[in-house]
Amino acid sequence: MIYLDYQATTPLAPEAREAMLPWLSGPEAMGFANPHSPHRPGRTAAAAIDLAREQVATLLPTGGQVVFTGSATEALNLAILGRRPSQIAVSTIEHAAVLDAAAASGAGVRMIEVGSDGLVPKDTTIPAGTDLVAVMQVNNEIGTIQPVAELARAAHDAGALFLCDAVQGAGKLAPSEGADLIALSAHKLCGPKGIGALWIRDGVELAPLIHGGGQEGGLRSGTLSPALCAGFGAAAVLAKARMEEDAAHVAELWKSARRIFAGWQLNGNEASRWLGNLNLRLDGLDVARLMSDLRDLAFSAGSACASGSGRPSHVLRAIGLTDRQAKSSIRIGFGRYTRPGDLEDACARIVAAAAAQGV
Structure with missing residues (x-):
C-alpha cells in the first residue's frame, strides 16, 4: 500500500511514539497517573503536560x-461558540467544523467569496458589525495558502477578532x-489522533463548552491524556x-x-499553496472506478470528512467547478x-488507469 492522503492524516512520527510510551506504561512505572491529582505521580504527569504545552506553543505566535x-x-467549536458572536464572516471554503459551528452559533453568517484560484482576495472588505472572521491558513482540499495576515488586519480594522484554522x-x-x-491538530503534523489545541491571544475571552472539573483554565473540563x-x-x-x-522534500515530490x-x-x-497537496481533475474521469482499480493506493476523491456522502466538494464548487x-x-497528499x-x-x-477509461 502506498499512502498518499496526508491531508486526511499523517503517519505517527517515531519520535512522537517514543514520547508517548512512558505514559502508557503499567502500574509499576505510574505513567497512568491522573495529571490533575495532587500526589507525586499526578504532579509528574502534569509536568509532562506543561512541557508539551510549551512545545506546541513553539508553532504559534507569542x-x-x-x-x-x-x-x-x-x-x-470552542473558538466560535465560546465567543458567542452576533455576526460572523467565514470563507466559502472553510472546513465543515467552521461552517457548521458558525451555523449553530445563532449569529448572522456572512460568506467571504474566493476567486477561481481558491484564494480570498487580500483587499477583502469585512462588513461593519462583524464580531468574528474565520479564514483558514491552508485549505485542506486544494492546498491554497490564504493571505491571513492581511485578512486579520482587515478584521481588526472592522472591530472583529480573527480565527484561523491552521490545521493544515x-x-x-x-x-x-x-x-x-x-x-491545530496533532495528527495532521505526525502526532497522535485524539488531541488538538486552541491558541487564544491574551485578553481574548471565551465561554467554556464543556463543564465539569474546570481543567484547562476552566475552558475545557476533562482529564487530559x-x-x-x-x-x-x-x-x-x-x-x-x-x-x-520537509518543505524541500515536498517541493521535489511536487x-x-x-x-x-x-x-x-x-x-x-499553483503559486500560493502547500505543495504537499496536489488536487487535480481530468474531465470525464470516473473517480470511483479509478479508486476501485487502484485499491493498493491510498488517495482521496475529496475531503476525508465528507467522503462517502456522494455530494460534490463545496470547496471545488466555490472555485467555480461544475x-x-x-x-x-x-x-x-504527500x-x-x-x-x-x-x-x-x-x-x-x-495516469495509466485513467487512460484505460479513455479520458
Missing part, C-alpha cells in the same frame, strides 16, 4: 495560551501572525526542527508528480515519509 482539546474540530499549516508554515484564535499531550509536543518540536527540510500528471488540470492556485468537474477530481519512488510509481499507475 502572547497567548495553548488550551488542549480533543480535536481541532472541538477547538474551532501548523508545523509547515510560519504561524498565523495577527490571528486572535488559532486551531499525558500520552497524547506528550506525543503532540514531540511532533511539534520535530516539525519545527524539520520545517525547511515537481515529480506534476511532470507525470502533464495534461491534468490543477485545482487551486458538479461534474468536481466529481472528476482527485487529491493526492509529505515527510513519502518516498520519491513510491510517489512516482503511484502517479504513473493513476
Whole structure:
C-alpha cells in the first residue's frame, strides 16, 4: 500500500511514539497517573503536560495560551461558540467544523467569496458589525495558502477578532501572525489522533463548552491524556526542527508528480499553496472506478470528512467547478515519509488507469 492522503492524516512520527510510551506504561512505572491529582505521580504527569504545552506553543505566535482539546474540530467549536458572536464572516471554503459551528452559533453568517484560484482576495472588505472572521491558513482540499495576515488586519480594522484554522499549516508554515484564535491538530503534523489545541491571544475571552472539573483554565473540563499531550509536543518540536527540510522534500515530490500528471488540470492556485497537496481533475474521469482499480493506493476523491456522502466538494464548487468537474477530481497528499519512488510509481499507475477509461 502506498499512502498518499496526508491531508486526511499523517503517519505517527517515531519520535512522537517514543514520547508517548512512558505514559502508557503499567502500574509499576505510574505513567497512568491522573495529571490533575495532587500526589507525586499526578504532579509528574502534569509536568509532562506543561512541557508539551510549551512545545506546541513553539508553532504559534507569542502572547497567548495553548488550551488542549480533543480535536481541532472541538477547538474551532470552542473558538466560535465560546465567543458567542452576533455576526460572523467565514470563507466559502472553510472546513465543515467552521461552517457548521458558525451555523449553530445563532449569529448572522456572512460568506467571504474566493476567486477561481481558491484564494480570498487580500483587499477583502469585512462588513461593519462583524464580531468574528474565520479564514483558514491552508485549505485542506486544494492546498491554497490564504493571505491571513492581511485578512486579520482587515478584521481588526472592522472591530472583529480573527480565527484561523491552521490545521493544515501548523508545523509547515510560519504561524498565523495577527490571528486572535488559532486551531491545530496533532495528527495532521505526525502526532497522535485524539488531541488538538486552541491558541487564544491574551485578553481574548471565551465561554467554556464543556463543564465539569474546570481543567484547562476552566475552558475545557476533562482529564487530559499525558500520552497524547506528550506525543503532540514531540511532533511539534520535530516539525519545527524539520520545517525547511520537509518543505524541500515536498517541493521535489511536487515537481515529480506534476511532470507525470502533464495534461491534468490543477485545482487551486499553483503559486500560493502547500505543495504537499496536489488536487487535480481530468474531465470525464470516473473517480470511483479509478479508486476501485487502484485499491493498493491510498488517495482521496475529496475531503476525508465528507467522503462517502456522494455530494460534490463545496470547496471545488466555490472555485467555480461544475458538479461534474468536481466529481472528476482527485487529491493526492504527500509529505515527510513519502518516498520519491513510491510517489512516482503511484502517479504513473493513476495516469495509466485513467487512460484505460479513455479520458
